[in-house]
Amino acid sequence: MTVASLAANLPALARRVGRLATDGWTLGALLLALLVAVPVVAVIWLAIAPDDAIWQHLASTVLPYYVQTTLVLMLGVGIGTFIIGTGTAWLVTMCRFPGCRVFEWAILLPLAVPTYVLAYVYTDLLEYAGPVQRLLRDLAGWQSSRDYWFPEIRSLGGAIAVMTMVLYPYVYLLSRAAFLEQSVCVLEVSRTLGKNPWQGFMSVALPLARPAIVVGVSLVLMETLNDFGTVHFFAVGTFTAGIYDVWMNMNSIAGAAQLASVLLLFVLALIAVERVARRGQRYHHTSSKYSTLPSYRLAGGRAALAFVACLAPVVLGFLVPGGVLADYALAHYRETLSGDFWIYARNSLMLSSVTALLAVLIGLFMAYGTRLGGGPVVKAATRFASTGYAVPGAVLAIGVIIPIAALDNALDLLSRTAFGLPVGLLFSGTLFAVVYGYLARFTALSFGTLEAGLGKITPSMDGAARTLGCGPGALLRRIHLPIMRGSVLTAALLVFVDCMKELPMTVILRPFNFETLATYVHQFASDELLEESALGALTIVATGILPVILLSLTIARSRPGHAGAGRPADDVSLEGVAP
C-alpha cells in the first residue's frame, strides 16, 4: 500500500477503528455483566440439575417446614408494611396536621436500621430478663414467667414485627410517589361524584396507586427473603436460615445449593410480579398536569390520631433502637474500644470502600457500554446482571462458592500437571470471594444509579456541545463529568453503606476468623452481649442514615411542578437503601 493510498484511506480507516472502539465498549460491558451474573447463573444451573438423593432427603425433612415458615413470614411482613406504608403515605401526602412536614422525611428513618440490629435491640428489651418484663413483674408483683403471659419476641411473630418495622418505608416511598403523581383532577372528580375523602381514597387513590404499592411490597419481600440475621437469631426456620444451617451444621454444600435454588424460585416470582407492576404504572398515569394537591386539614382528635399513627413507626423503628444502642454504647464504649473494635471497623471500611470503588467502575463501564454500543444483547445482559440485587445474600454466597471452588480446583490441577506443584485453594475463603459476592449483589445499585444519571444527559445535549465547539474529550470533561459527578458519588455511597450492613454473604464467604462490624455485632448479640457491641451497631446505623438523608432531599425536590432554586437533585434509586 502506497503512502498516497494509505492517506486516501485514512478517514475510512479511522472510522473502522471507531467502530472497533464501539465494539470494545459492547464487549467489555458484556463481559463485566456476565462476570457479575455468574453467581446467579451458578444457582440457576443448580436448580436445573438437582441431585436427586439430597433432594429427596431435604423434601422429606426440612423443606416443607422452610416453605411454610417463609410463606407465613412473607405474608405477615407484606400485610404489615402495606398497612403502615400506604397509611402513613396517605396521611403525610393528603392531610395537614401538626408535624406532617417533619414526618415526610422522618418516616424514612427506620431504613437506616438493619433488621438484625432491631431484632437484637427488641430481644434485649422484651426477653424475660429484659427491662420491660422486669418492670411489669415489679409493678404487678409476679414472681416468675408462670404468673403471666408475655409474647415471645424470638418467634415467627417477632420476626414479622421486627421486619415490618424497618421495611415499611419501601412501601411508604413508592405509594407516596404514586399519590403525588396522581392528578388532583381524579380526586376532585370523585368528590364531585359524591364520594367523601375516605371513599375517594379507597375507590380512586388506592386502586390508582396499586402498581406502585405492588412494587414496594415486592421489594419488601425480597428484603425479607434476604434477611439472615433476624431469622438466625430468632431461630425461625426460613430458607435463608436453612441454607446456612445445612451448609454449616450438616456440612452439605450441595444441600445448601438445593435450598438456594428453591429460594431462587420465590425470588424469580417476586421479580416477575415487580416487573409487571412497573409496566402497569405507566397506564396508571392519570395526567401530566399538576396543581397543588388538595389537603384535608385535620383538627382535634383526628389530628392527634394522625400524629400518633405517623409517630409510632418512627419511635418503634428508629428512636427506640437508636436510644437503646446509644445508651449501651455510652456505658460500654471503653471496653468496646479497648477490644478489637478498630480492627473490625477497619475491615468493614476496607471491604466496603474497595467494593464501592469497583462497583462504580464496573457500573460506569456497563452504563456507557449500553449507551454507546447499546444492542439488545448488551441491554439484556446488564438487566440480567442487575437481578443479582434481588437474590438473597445467602443464595448468592452459594453461587460464589461453587464457581470459585471450580476455578481453584482447575488451577490446582493445572499447576500440578504442568509443574508438579499443588497450589491448593487460591481464592476460596478469601476476601476476594467476599468482594466478588458483594459485587454480584450490589453492582446493580451502582449501575442503576449511574445509568439514571447518564440518562439525564440527553443525546441532544451531546449534539449541542459538539456544535458549540466541544471535541469528544471536551464533551466528557465539560458535560459528562460535571453532570455525572453527583451520580458517581451517590452510587459509591449506596454500595458502601450496603456493604457495611451486609451480613449473610459475609458470614458465609469470609476467611476464617475475619470479622466485620456486622459479623461482630451479630456474634456478640447471639451470645447475649449486645451491650458490648452496641457501639458497632450504632456505627452501622449511623452510616445507614447517609442514604436516608440523600433520599429525603430527593423527596423534598421531587414534587412535580416544584420549582426550587439551585441545582437539580440527583435521583437516588430506591433500591439504594436496603436495610
Add this chain to the structure above:
Amino acid sequence: MKSGGLHINNVSHAFAAGKPVLNGVSVFVAPGELGCLLGPSGCGKTTLLRIAAGLEVLQVGQVRVGERVVAEGRHGAHVPPEKRGIGLMFQDYALFPHLTVLENITFGLNHAPQRRAWASEALARMGLAAYAGVYPHILSGGEQQRVALLRALAPEPQVLLLDEPFSGLDVTRRASIRAETLGLLKETGVATLMVTHDPEEAMFMADRILVMNDGRIVQDGTPVETYFEPASAFVAALFGPVNRLRGVVRDGHVATPLGTFEAPRLGDGAAVEILIRPEGLRLAWPGGTPEVRAGDVPCKPAPVSGRVASRGPVRAVSARPLGRSSHVVLRVPDGDGRALVIEARVPGVFLPKAGAEVQITVNPRQVYVFPVS
C-alpha cells in the same frame, strides 16, 4: 452579512439498508436567508439537519459552508461538528442543567471576551438579565427557548440550524416568540435552515419554503408561491384541510358542481383531482351577490356534463363562528340527485341557519387540479 451560506448537494441517507431516509436532497440557503424545511414527521427533515451539523456521518452527497467542503459522501471528508461553524438548536433545547443561563450561552465562546459582553447584552435585551445566574430548569419554556437560541448564536456561526424551534411552546406565547426570533436572526444575517411541520410557522418565518416528503424535496419556493402554486396535491393539503373533488378533463377544462376550472397541460379524458381551499370559497345571502372579484368563477350548473338537470340551490348544513372567520359546511347538489358536502371558511361573521340557501363563488387561485396518480 457573512459570506458563505449552506449548500447541501444531492444528499442521500439510509439507516438500514434498503430504507432510504433521504433521497438526493439538495438545499441552498444564502447568508441572511431563512429557509424552512416543511413536511410531516418522519420525512427526513431532522436527519438532514443532523447531517448538515455533522452529528450524522454523510453517506452520499456533499455539504459545504460557503466554499468550504465540510462533508463529502463515500468516505470523503468529515469535518467534526465542533469545527464546522454550524450552530444547531435542538427541539428540546438541550440546555446544560449543571450550568447557569449565562454559562450556557457563553459555553461555545472559548477565547472571545467581546462576545461575552454580547451575551450579557442580548440577555438584557430579551428581558432575561435577571436570570443570568440561575440554572435553566427554573425557566419557563419560552425563556429556555430564548436561552438556547442565544447559545447557538453566541459563537457567530455562519449557518444556524433550528429543529422545530417553537414546538415546545404554548400557543399563546408562540406568535410573539416567533416574531422575536425572526427579528434576531435577520439582525445577525446568519444563513438559517429551520425544520417545522407547522405550515403557518413556515409561512411566517421563511424566505423560502422547502417542502419535504418521503426523503425528497417536492417543492422549493417563496411562501406565496408554495401556498398559491402548490406543485402537488400533497403540498396543497399541507396548509390545512381542503375540499377534494374528482373529475375528468374535457377540452382543457374540468367541470365540477362548483363550476368549471382550467386544467391546462392535461390531455382529454385524464382523471383529475380538484382541490379547493375552504378559504377559496366566497359566500353570500340569496338575493345578494357574493363579493365578486376579477377572475372569480360564479358557481353555475356545469354545462359540460350536458345534463343541466334539476340542480337545486346550495344550502348550509352548519355554521360555526371562529372569531376572525366563520366555518360553514355546505351541501352542493351535483346534478345527479346527490349532493356534495364541502367546507368553506369566510372572513367575518357569516352564520346561515341549517338548511338556509347560500350564494357561492370560487376563487380559482385557490383551486388546484392534479392528475390522479
